[in-house]
Amino acid sequence: MTTPFSSLDDFVALPRLSGLVLNREGTRLVTSVATLDPRKTAYRTALWEVDPTGEQPARRLTRSAAGESGAAFLPNGDLLFTSTRPDPDESEGEKRSALWRLPAAGGEASLLLTREGGVGGVATAEAADVVVVTGDSLAGSANEEDDAERRKARKESGVAAILHTGYPVRYWDADLGPGEPRYFALKDAAADGDHPLEDLVPSARGGLRDAHPVLDPEGSALFTAFTVPEERGSQRTVLVRVDLATRELAVLLDDRENDYSPGPVSPDGRFLAVVRNRRTSADLAPRTSLLLLPLDGGAPVPLAEDWDRWPAPAAWLPDGSGLVVTADDDGGAPVFVIDTATGSVRRVTQDAAAYSDVSVSPDGATAYAVRSSYLFPAEVVRIDLASGTTVRLPNPAERPEVPGTLERVESVGEDGQPVRSWLVLPEGASAASPVPALLWIHGGPIGSWNAWTWRWSPWLLAARGYAVLLPDPALSTGYGQHMVDRGWGAWGQAPYTDLMAATDTLVAREDIDGARVAAMGGSFGGYMANWIAGHTDRFAAIVTHASLWALDQFAPTTDAAYYWQREMTPEAMRENSPHLHVGEIRTPMLVIHGDKDYRVPIGEGLRLWYELLSASKLPADDDGSTPHRFLYFPDENHWILKPQHARIWYGVVEAFLASNVLGEERELPPELGL
Numbered sequence: 001m002t003t004p005f006s007s008l009d010d011f012v013a014l015p016r017l018s019g020l021v022l023n024r025e026g027t028r029l030v031t032s033v034a035t036l037d038p039r040k041t042a043y044r045t046a047l048w049e050v051d052p053t054g055e056q057p058a059r060r061l062t063r064s065a066a067g068e069s070g071a072a073f074l075p076n077g078d079l080l081f082t083s084t085r086p087d088p089d090e091s092e093g094e095k096r097s098a099l100w101r102l103p104a105a106g107g108e109a110s111l112l113l114t115r116e117g118g119v120g121g122v123a124t125a126e127a128a129d130v131v132v133v134t135g136d137s138l139a140g141s142a143n144e145e146d147d148a149e150r151r152k153a154r155k156e157s158g159v160a161a162i163l164h165t166g167y168p169v170r171y172w173d174a175d176l177g178p179g180e181p182r183y184f185a186l187k188d189a190a191a192d193g194d195h196p197l198e199d200l201v202p203s204a205r206g207g208l209r210d211a212h213p214v215l216d217p218e219g220s221a222l223f224t225a226f227t228v229p230e231e232r233g234s235q236r237t238v239l240v241r242v243d244l245a246t247r248e249l250a251v252l253l254d255d256r257e258n259d260y261s262p263g264p265v266s267p268d269g270r271f272l273a274v275v276r277n278r279r280t281s282a283d284l285a286p287r288t289s290l291l292l293l294p295l296d297g298g299a300p301v302p303l304a305e306d307w308d309r310w311p312a313p314a315a316w317l318p319d320g321s322g323l324v325v326t327a328d329d330d331g332g333a334p335v336f337v338i339d340t341a342t343g344s345v346r347r348v349t350q351d352a353a354a355y356s357d358v359s360v361s362p363d364g365a366t367a368y369a370v371r372s373s374y375l376f377p378a379e380v381v382r383i384d385l386a387s388g389t390t391v392r393l394p395n396p397a398e399r400p401e402v403p404g405t406l407e408r409v410e411s412v413g414e415d416g417q418p419v420r421s422w423l424v425l426p427e428g429a430s431a432a433s434p435v436p437a438l439l440w441i442h443g444g445p446i447g448s449w450n451a452w453t454w455r456w457s458p459w460l461l462a463a464r465g466y467a468v469l470l471p472d473p474a475l476s477t478g479y480g481q482h483m484v485d486r487g488w489g490a491w492g493q494a495p496y497t498d499l500m501a502a503t504d505t506l507v508a509r510e511d512i513d514g515a516r517v518a519a520m521g522g523s524f525g526g527y528m529a530n531w532i533a534g535h536t537d538r539f540a541a542i543v544t545h546a547s548l549w550a551l552d553q554f555a556p557t558t559d560a561a562y563y564w565q566r567e568m569t570p571e572a573m574r575e576n577s578p579h580l581h582v583g584e585i586r587t588p589m590l591v592i593h594g595d596k597d598y599r600v601p602i603g604e605g606l607r608l609w610y611e612l613l614s615a616s617k618l619p620a621d622d623d624g625s626t627p628h629r630f631l632y633f634p635d636e637n638h639w640i641l642k643p644q645h646a647r648i649w650y651g652v653v654e655a656f657l658a659s660n661v662l663g664e665e666r667e668l669p670p671e672l673g674l
């Protein structure tokens with residue numbers, strides 16, 4: 001069977017949908033779709049409209065070489081978006097992200113706001129013409145003009161140095177400073193003319209980094225997480241309210257036991273849904289729960305406290321009687337409604353899919369969402385909130401046909417804990433014709449294999465004849481707090497033994513060839529791949545992407561050191577660090593790392609590579625030859641994002657697996673120049 005997964009060129013060319021917004025009347029849905037640019041070296045996003053009634057085909061709303069994203073509706077139905085497309089009134093000028101408005105009545109999009117530091121996210125109020133944009137300003141600038149001058153001076157001088165006084169100094173793949181995110185209010189966005197900006201929190205000093213403002217329906221206040229520095233390089237996030245008229249900032253929730261972030265405001269403006277994330281320590285695993293915060297000043301009230309899941313609030317029912325949430329649950333992330341009076345939880349969607357970007361129609365009968373699973377990529381659906389019936393709406397793209405089937409399988413961990421996995425089976429797998437297999441380990445480690453991702457596609461391997469097991473071992477979400485607790489701070493124990501139990505179940509199947517099995521994983525999944533390498537030789541090959549190798553080196557050099565230092569004592573780092581077992585490694589390993597990875601810095605990959613060649617049971621020969629391979633991406637981050645590099649990633653992985661698992665040689669991608 002030929003599917004887009006048979007060819008890497010066809011795979012990278014598949015359109016990728018994300019995000020969804022609904023207008024106030026519930027009559028228009030807008031999503032964003034990324035497609036390959038003509039040179040096939042980048043993705044470009046455009047906005048598409050999806051008909052909520054399901055009657056009309058999806059239609060493309062925007063088109064430009066720069067692409068568009070960040071869609072948000074104004075109450076009058078005009079659509080705001082961000083784009084680096086050129087200003088039609090300027091013949092030349094720098095490419096920077098600006099705010100655009102597409103009128104509901106039709107016609108061309110017009111430029112609404114441009115500024116030196118660019119425009120990041122956009123938040124709109126439901127019932128008032130109030131817009132808050134995020135944008136970068138130099139830490140020392142007093143206003144927009146000052147910021148523009150300072151930027152110009154810095155650029156002209158060629159100085160790139162950044163002086164830090166606090167932590168963190170990097171995030172993901174970017175150096176932090178001297179720019180910092182700020183929030184700007186922009187009033188009367190629906191009207192023509194100039195739109196002066198009001199800097200809402202001029203003294204934020206990095207506190208708004210990685211935060212998203214939530215506006216109340218009347219546009220009178222915004223709520224946001226605000227990061228506060230602590231002693232010894234630590235930090236916490238507190239919940240703040242900013243009055244949009246007076247710019248007064250009030251701290252609503254702040255303690256050292258939890259981080260807080262805002263969910264949506266109730267339709268009557270009386271309550272804020274709040275996500276509370278418990279502060280972790282060596283003995284205390286993370287826990288996520290919900291609060292309802294009365295905005296008249298009362299104490300927060302826990303919501304659905306006894307529900308053993310970690311909810312993500314999405315929207316209120318219009319009458320305020322329920323909060324619509326999603327939560328990881330047994331290999332999916334269904335939609336639930338929590339009764340705000342009683343805290344009782346009702347599951348709405350019944351399929352094994354993962355839902356996100358949920359919004360609710362004005363009559364409260366229908367929800368719209370993005371849904372995906374390991375069978376299909378993200379797509380827009382309509383959900384009947386009473387019955388749970390879910391309908392796929394006419395989308396910008398059809399579902400790609402997958403070359404095989406998906407099964408749910410269960411194993412039993414050493415302590416009796418059920419360990420659940422998805423199993424991707426290629427066509428033709430049978431007892432008469434058993435297939436080679438891959439154990440693919442997810443990252444996080446707090447997470448679940450429950451939604452489609454373009455970064456890890458088991459179907460590309462299935463198209464080449466492999467079965468792929470996607471297990472959710474200890475530390476995975478969707479199986480209750482106990483599943484997280486039992487792996488906390490002890491990664492080499494339950495997470496490892498759960499993975500081995502899942503592998504035992506895999507190789508016991510008649511349709512799997514247990515002698516031809518490899519293991520692979522990225523990030524924390526790469527950590528586990530490295531740990532496996534030092535503790536068993538049951539796998540024919542191991543692929544380790546952006547992996548943690550020496551925990552005492554990783555923990556202080558990652559971009560969020562405080563996060564990992566809370567979990568790992570020096571003793572736990574010694575007990576769980578893969579590098580201390582390099583002398584036991586006798587499995588060929590493919591190491592993959594991007595130099596711009598600040599989450600798992602390149603030092604992990606470099607040290608792993610050198611120690612494999614110098615100290616493993618399969619060291620480099622005296623002529624320098626080795627069964628191991630190192631695929632290095634000088635300009636990629638924690639994830640391999642460029643389409644041409646994704647093709648190389650899969651091409652090299654496939655050749656390495658073919659050589660070590662199947663005993664067959666494959667041609668390497670010619671672009672490697674070998």
Ligand SMILES: CC(=O)N[C@@H](C)C(=O)N[C@@H](C)C(=O)N[C@@H](C)C(=O)O
Pocket residue numbers: 442443444445447522523524525560563599600638
């Ligand atoms: C702050 C922090 O480190 N957060 C973690 C969620 C994280 O980024 N973990 C990585 C080591 C990881 O495993 N990432 C996975 C989810 C990935 O695929 O990038």
